[in-house]
Amino acid sequence: QSALTQPPSASGSPGQSVTISCTGTSSDDSGYNFVSWYQHHPGKAPKLIIYEVSRRPSGVPDRFSGSKSGNTASLTVSGLQAEDEADYYCNSYAGSNNLGVFGGGTKLTVL
Amino acid sequence: EVQLVQSGAEVKEPGESLKISCKGSGYSFISYWIGWVRQMPGKGLEWMGIIYPGDSGTRYSPSFQGQVTISADKSITTAYLQWSSLKASDTAMYYCARPIMARGLISKIDYWGQGTRVTVSS
Numbered sequence: 722q723s724a725l726t727q728p729p730s731a732s733g734s735p736g737q738s739v740t741i742s743c744t745g746t747s748s749d750d751s752g753y754n755f756v757s758w759y760q761h762h763p764g765k766a767p768k769l770i771i772y773e774v775s776r777r778p779s780g781v782p783d784r785f786s787g788s789k790s791g792n793t794a795s796l797t798v799s800g801l802q803a804e805d806e807a808d809y810y811c812n813s814y815a816g817s818n819n820l821g822v823f824g825g826g827t828k829l830t831v832l
Numbered sequence: 833e834v835q836l837v838q839s840g841a842e843v844k845e846p847g848e849s850l851k852i853s854c855k856g857s858g859y860s861f862i863s864y865w866i867g868w869v870r871q872m873p874g875k876g877l878e879w880m881g882i883i884y885p886g887d888s889g890t891r892y893s894p895s896f897q898g899q900v901t902i903s904a905d906k907s908i909t910t911a912y913l914q915w916s917s918l919k920a921s922d923t924a925m926y927y928c929a930r931p932i933m934a935r936g937l938i939s940k941i942d943y944w945g946q947g948t949r950v951t952v953s954s
Contacts, residue, residue: 772940
């Protein structure tokens, strides 16, 4: 069982926004904001889309945004497009595993 | 261009040994950690462990300590994941990945290999 909890599924229509939560990250006062998000299309390599809670790597559309409140991080995908349909994983450090852990993953469906 | 290129799919029987590889290019291989992530069929991603090729220092997730061996050959910029005795439960996709460390923790994984599928079946 993952130390980070994500909803197993999320969905939205093209153009809409959807938010995926990730609960179990360190609290805001820990000084560590190492939450990252990955997009994974089956059969392909995962892709970094958000790091350090809200930073976007170059080349990632600004439709993807991240935030954190307390021990819950969130990924918001705005202006949903068909190609956004994928599995999304959060990652953060958690307690005894100093490598960090992944959330269980959320399958995003674009209706 | 940074690339992590993994070895091909493997089909093995229980009890056999296996070593899969990940060749890094386009960056200073000895200056970055590199590691392995498991994805079992229908399941999520799990960190297995990482290695710093510069000094071969390793860190393993508790679940994988003693179950696998991670190594690297800096002369050929290649990292390895090795099993001495495979089990059916080792059937999974294995990704190599380059974590970026900050204050001793992983802040992000900026590059991934294409994955190596390992099937263990009698």
